[in-house]
Amino acid sequence: MSGFNTSRAKLNAFLIEIGELSYFATRFFKEAFKRPFEFKEFLYQCYNIGNRSLLLVGVTGFIIGLVLTLQTRPTLMDFGAVSWMPSMVGISIVREIGPIITALVCAGKISSGIGAELGSMRVTEQIDAMEVSGTNPFKYLVVTRVLAVTFMLPLLVIFGDAIALFGSFLVENVKGNVSFTLYFNQVFNALEFGDIIPATIKSFFFGLAIGLVGCFKGYFSTKGTAGVGKAANSAVVFTSLLLFIIDFIAVFVTDIFYDL
């Protein structure tokens, strides 16, 4: 019985959290369109986010492309369908694996980074100091960061996709003697705008989720240095969960559009 009660309490806490996050998101959309715009800080954050995650996204993408190709090769060989490899890998990377893996990597890197950064600014009263000096900290810290992640994530996804496809090409080149031109011709023949556009839109939402949750956790982190660690940690957990939920919804929505 007590087990039931604790899980009920946990569910309650989760739902409250969702509610607070939606409120936070509403505030974000309200403030994002109000003057003054902190353009310089936005650009700096874009640079910062790209700079911090580029290598990680690249390495992960490369390995995923490599592994995916190596592991599906034997099966495709059995069916005598190895020549389908580029189209199969291309579609699965661009539609699903690229966006979700990049987003998860960024959840770990960016969301927790923002959570810890804003969290420590909160507990050391830097956010309060900003407010009394006449700068709206929500605009300066939250709006710029969320916009920057939303803007940068699709770019990182494209970069990750490209590296993953290159990894896959290397395997095909070594094992199957497929040339660069042939491989990428096949990939781009298989891909349609119907694959790329939904994936890009999805990536925007992934970015929005990563930025919002990271900022939300940091901005309202509780007193003490333990609060900072907690903010960073729960930002990652919560973001990852949210990413899968968004992914799930995105599949449904895309499906509806395909049927039309």
Place this chain on the structure above:
Amino acid sequence: MVLEIKNLHKSFGDNHVLNGFNMQLYQGENLVIMGKSGSGKSVMIKCLVGLMEVDKGTITVMDNDITKLDQKSLDILRADIGFLFQGSALYDSMTVRENLEFPLRRHKRKFKNHNNTEELVIEALKNVGLEHTIDLMPAELSGGMKRRVALARTLILQPKIILYDEPTSGLDPITAKEIIILMQDIQKTYGTSSLIITHDVDCARVISDRMILLIDGVDYAKGTFKELSTANDPKIKAFFKQ
């Protein structure tokens, strides 16, 4: 009178921190507020600048009721109030120079005749004797230096009222003394009115024109340092015996 709090109430859930606190700050004076740790001094001072919402009571700053101002007027008013945070609260991702420039970005209007912020920054740092740290990061400064940089950042807008939240806490007696002397200099040069929160009896003795003791969420006792330090009430005595 530049600042007045009437019947201030503030609670966090069941924790009733302030239960009808009153105070007045007059032009050009140094008012010291003493109270035990956790008695709500920081909460009170945060209500003063609108960082926390009050439950009940009025706060008047230079004829404006803080609790009723909109964001824009509040920001304009805040340019006249300096706030020195208990932990210095320097922006640790920015250099000392950027820290000092930050308050200027929103209050350019006040400095129309200075088109060069560099000048203002250097002057503010000179005031606290730290010109050489201008390109350092806060992490590279000692606690006392941080406090002085924070003081320079507070002063750069040339506020009419300065609120100090424990300006000497966590500092050795010599550095504490330097900070106190700085505070006195500022008061003499600019004629500011200051509200100083402190535990430090020496600091209170040197700097206070008047004192208020915050006990049990109310303004338990008021008077000069001399009056309070010779009072017979055991609750008051507890603050002064060392």
